[in-house]
Amino acid sequence: MTTERGAPILELRNVSTHYGLVAVLRDVDMDIYAGEMVCLLGGNASGKTTTLKTILGYVTPSEGDVVLDGNVVSGMSTAEVVRRGVSMVPENRRLFPDMTVEENLRLGAYLRRDRSAIEAARETVFETFPRVRERLKQKAGTLSGGEQQMVAMGRALMADPKVLLMDEPSMGLAPILVEQVFEIIKKIRELGKTVFIVEQNANMALSIADRGYVIQTGQVVLADTAQNLLQNPLMREAYLGEL
Amino acid sequence: MAARRWVRTGAFAGIVTIFLALVGLIGGFTDVFLIGDEVTFAGLMLLLPAFVAGFVAAAPRIEGGERREMSLGEAAVAAAVAAASAGFVFALAVLFTDLIGDERIRPIFLNVSPSLMEFVAFGQSTVVGAVILVALSTMAGVLGGVLRAAPPVIRRPVTAAVVVTVLFGFLQRVIPIALDQLSLERDWLYHPIHDGLTWVGAAVVAAISAGISLLNTRFGARVRGSLSSSIGGRSGLAMSPVRLIASVAAVALLIAAPLLLGSVISEVLGTVMVFALLGIGLNIVVGYAGLLDLGYVFFFALGAYSLALLTGATLNVYGVPPDPAISGDLNFYIAIPIVMLIAAAAGLLVGAPVLRLRGDYLALVTLGLGEMVTVLVGSPWLVPLVGGPSGMRGITDAAIGGFAFRDPQRFYYLALAFVALAAFLSWRLATSRIGRAWTAMREDEQTADAMGISTTRFKLLAFAIGGAIGSLGGALFAVKIGSLTPASFQVIVSIQVLGLVILGGLGSIPGVLVGALVLVGLPGLLREFEEYRFLAYGAAVVAVMVLRPQGLVPNVRRSRELQEEERAQDEWAKAVEEGETPGELGPPAEVTT
Numbered sequence: 133m134t135t136e137r138g139a140p141i142l143e144l145r146n147v148s149t150h151y152g153l154v155a156v157l158r159d160v161d162m163d164i165y166a167g168e169m170v171c172l173l174g175g176n177a178s179g180k181t182t183t184l185k186t187i188l189g190y191v192t193p194s195e196g197d198v199v200l201d202g203n204v205v206s207g208m209s210t211a212e213v214v215r216r217g218v219s220m221v222p223e224n225r226r227l228f229p230d231m232t233v234e235e236n237l238r239l240g241a242y243l244r245r246d247r248s249a250i251e252a253a254r255e256t257v258f259e260t261f262p263r264v265r266e267r268l269k270q271k272a273g274t275l276s277g278g279e280q281q282m283v284a285m286g287r288a289l290m291a292d293p294k295v296l297l298m299d300e301p302s303m304g305l306a307p308i309l310v311e312q313v314f315e316i317i318k319k320i321r322e323l324g325k326t327v328f329i330v331e332q333n334a335n336m337a338l339s340i341a342d343r344g345y346v347i348q349t350g351q352v353v354l355a356d357t358a359q360n361l362l363q364n365p366l367m368r369e370a371y372l373g374e375l
Numbered sequence: 376m377a378a379r380r381w382v383r384t385g386a387f388a389g390i391v392t393i394f395l396a397l398v399g400l401i402g403g404f405t406d407v408f409l410i411g412d413e414v415t416f417a418g419l420m421l422l423l424p425a426f427v428a429g430f431v432a433a434a435p436r437i438e439g440g441e442r443r444e445m446s447l448g449e450a451a452v453a454a455a456v457a458a459a460s461a462g463f464v465f466a467l468a469v470l471f472t473d474l475i476g477d478e479r480i481r482p483i484f485l486n487v488s489p490s491l492m493e494f495v496a497f498g499q500s501t502v503v504g505a506v507i508l509v510a511l512s513t514m515a516g517v518l519g520g521v522l523r524a525a526p527p528v529i530r531r532p533v534t535a536a537v538v539v540t541v542l543f544g545f546l547q548r549v550i551p552i553a554l555d556q557l558s559l560e561r562d563w564l565y566h567p568i569h570d571g572l573t574w575v576g577a578a579v580v581a582a583i584s585a586g587i588s589l590l591n592t593r594f595g596a597r598v599r600g601s602l603s604s605s606i607g608g609r610s611g612l613a614m615s616p617v618r619l620i621a622s623v624a625a626v627a628l629l630i631a632a633p634l635l636l637g638s639v640i641s642e643v644l645g646t647v648m649v650f651a652l653l654g655i656g657l658n659i660v661v662g663y664a665g666l667l668d669l670g671y672v673f674f675f676a677l678g679a680y681s682l683a684l685l686t687g688a689t690l691n692v693y694g695v696p697p698d699p700a701i702s703g704d705l706n707f708y709i710a711i712p713i714v715m716l717i718a719a720a721a722g723l724l725v726g727a728p729v730l731r732l733r734g735d736y737l738a739l740v741t742l743g744l745g746e747m748v749t750v751l752v753g754s755p756w757l758v759p760l761v762g763g764p765s766g767m768r769g770i771t772d773a774a775i776g777g778f779a780f781r782d783p784q785r786f787y788y789l790a791l792a793f794v795a796l797a798a799f800l801s802w803r804l805a806t807s808r809i810g811r812a813w814t815a816m817r818e819d820e821q822t823a824d825a826m827g828i829s830t831t832r833f834k835l836l837a838f839a840i841g842g843a844i845g846s847l848g849g850a851l852f853a854v855k856i857g858s859l860t861p862a863s864f865q866v867i868v869s870i871q872v873l874g875l876v877i878l879g880g881l882g883s884i885p886g887v888l889v890g891a892l893v894l895v896g897l898p899g900l901l902r903e904f905e906e907y908r909f910l911a912y913g914a915a916v917v918a919v920m921v922l923r924p925q926g927l928v929p930n931v932r933r934s935r936e937l938q939e940e941e942r943a944q945d946e947w948a949k950a951v952e953e954g955e956t957p958g959e960l961g962p963p964a965e966v967t968t
């Protein structure tokens with residue numbers, strides 16, 4: 133399916149991940165190319181979060197490699213992987229609730245030293261989410277769910293990552309906010325970011341992504357363009373729920 | 376429904392009073408006067424639980440998700456019910472004791488003394504005494520309740536007046552010495568016979584503290600506002616004028632204290648400074664990095680013993696220095712950096728195995744590590760190194776060209792200098808990138824990782840720096856005492872230091888000083904209370920956790936929230952004064968996070 137576009141920016145090569153003796157990911161292969169938006173779909177406990185945690189170095193794969201920009205990063209510490217250009221918008225947003233929005237954003241750029249670049253990243257965040265600018269001095273824990281999601285994404289963007297990981301950004305949000313969040317993700321995509329997004333809301337995710345993977349109990353069962361996945365009868369039955 | 380809750384609160388307070396009586400805090404203190412010849416410490420202990428019960432019973436309730444303040448009338452009723460119950464429970468206990476005879480209870484509870492029985496009967500028959508007891512408790516409780524329900528413009532000055540006056544009463548051995556030293560008249564303030572405050576003195580102290588508090592409540596926010604906006608809104612500088620003045624006065628007092636208070640009190644203050652150092656160190660580990668370390672005595676002992684070894688101390692058993700291969704004869708000021716380096720390395724060593732542990736597990740393992748030190752320094756096997764149970768002596772007096780620092784007043788200044796240094800370092804750390812990383816890590820370790828913060832490194836760094844500062848405390852302690860025995864390095868040291876850090880406010884450097892003064896200084900200054908020291912610790916820490924979880928002097932992050940809180944309260948208070956109805960708002964919730 134993939135057209136010719138050089139080496140992928142992020143690759144999972146035959147990755148298996150265990151928690152103790154339990155295999156949570158089995159022989160997972162994925163490629164993400166620069167500028168793409170790829171989604172990872174799957175039901176509860178299928179291993180979506182674990183995939184992201186494996187990429188970010190929270191867990192080390194028991195087999196296989198995570199390759200970022202041609203370098204194997206599996207086995208490295210999370211801080212090192214982040215330093216090499218991966219940022220995550222965690223499941224449930226996970227802002228630092230007692231810090232202000234401003235402090236949360238600043239932490240997103242923790243590894244960056246170049247003040248003018250940080251300032252530029254802030255401006256980008258404000259342009260993308262004007263609401264965030266208004267809330268700078270507010271404690272993150274007191275924001276609404278939608279606002280928190282914007283700050284979480286802004287915080288991840290502050291690192292100017294090569295690859296942006298998002299773990300179920302629509303989780304726990306009212307339907308109207310879900311729409312908003314996907315609007316935001318579209319904006320991020322317009323910034324030219326490479327985005328790898330984990331979702332349970334397959335319809336929404338496929339409507340904005342280029343390609344998608346579907347995993348079931350830790351194994352990739354489908355990999356195709358978003359367009360094809362939307363048409364796929366198996367998908368329609370299992371995930372799209374014929375909405 | 377509500378009445379049952381009030382009674383329950385009161386009954387609990389009554390049981391607390393019984394407890395205080397049984398441990399001797401009432402009967403043993405009938406002649407410790409706080410004010411005049413009427414208010415004794417025993418009386419305070421007798422009525423304080425009822426007062427607190429009233430205060431608690433009148434607290435606002437959350438009903439159906441709404442916060443509901445009590446009106447003054449409601450508060451008085453609630454408090455009266457609670458406090459009367461407290462008095463009733465205690466009176467029952469007194470009557471019961473009298474019925475079966477206090478001499479039959481005394482073999483079990485030594486403190487049920489005749490003087491206690493006489494005191495709680497107010498010199499009357501037991502039954503009359505019981506009635507008076509209930510009546511007085513009720514009054515104390517109503518005061519507490521009304522105070523709780525009163526608007527901040529009243530509540531804050533009154534609270535300040537009461538707390539400061541009682542504190543002055545407690546400082547009856549300290550302040551008069553200073554007044555004498557300054558050749559000031561003291562008899563108007565402190566009673567020449569009873570030692571406590573005179574009524575005139577108490578009134579003056581109360582009036583002044585209430586006045587200051589009132590000024591702060593009314594104008595504090597405004598001045599603070601203009602101050603902070605003119606300095607560019609930096610939260611660290613946005614102090615109320617009272618705070619600013621208080622800080623300057625505190626620093627002046629810290630510098631002048633030994634000269635004003637003489638040798639005996641300076642001795643206690645020297646210990647306070649050693650504990651302040653330990654507190655500043657542990658505060659980095661617990662307050663900044665959020666790692667609960669119950670084995671901090673490890674660094675205290677390490678500092679003390681390695682200083683002893685490096686500066687040519689002798690073993691008590693043999694009267695000679697340990698093997699030259701492991702000891703030296705260095706100058707104190709050369710030894711100190713080495714001691715700190717050793718401790719920092721030890722911090723890394725201790726930190727590494729416990730990195731993956733969190734919360735309770737970390738606490739338990741560090742507790743064990745601390746205990747190992749106690750056992751090790753006292754073990755027969757280390758006699759040739761650190762003297763075993765009989766310890767070491769002849770530790771350096773840190774002299775600079777013949778000017779020795781063992782004298783309590785001089786030692787205080789030496790310790791103060793190190794405290795100032797450590798405080799400065801700690802403050803710089805807190806406001807640096809490292810401090811930000813610690814804060815993030817403390818609030819959410821996993822997310823901090825995702826920001827690229829290497830939590831492993833920052834944990835180790837906290838252990839190393841905290842350990843180095845702790846060892847400095849140990850080294851100074853060794854200089855102060857001049858000799859070392861394992862008895863000084865028990866687990867209780869870890870607990871004391873943690874207690875003072877929590878009491879002062881996690882993450883707050885001034886809080887550490889205040890905590891050390893309250894927990895180490897006060898008991899040291901009031902010798903009668905020596906044996907109740909740990910009881911007071913426990914009570915103080917529990918009280919702070921319940922009533923003021925952010926600590927006595929909270930750190931900036933938390934006090935920022937508090938200031939917003941105050942501003943809201945100030946606005947509310949102003950609205951009340953100007954005769955506007957503040958609407959549904961009422962004074963906002965006390966910050967309890």
Ligand SMILES: Nc1ncnc2c1ncn2[C@@H]1O[C@H](COP(=O)(O)OP(=O)(O)O)[C@@H](O)[C@H]1O
Nearest residue numbers: 151152156174175176177178179180181182183
């Ligand atoms: N830290 C862990 N230890 C053990 N098992 C885990 C851990 N985290 C997740 N799991 C298990 O791994 C499986 C996949 O989890 P996860 O990746 O979080 O699923 P998803 O994000 O798709 O809902 C689940 O069965 C879950 O119980």
Ligand SMILES: [Mg+2]
Nearest residue numbers: 180181182223
């Ligand atoms: Mg998940």
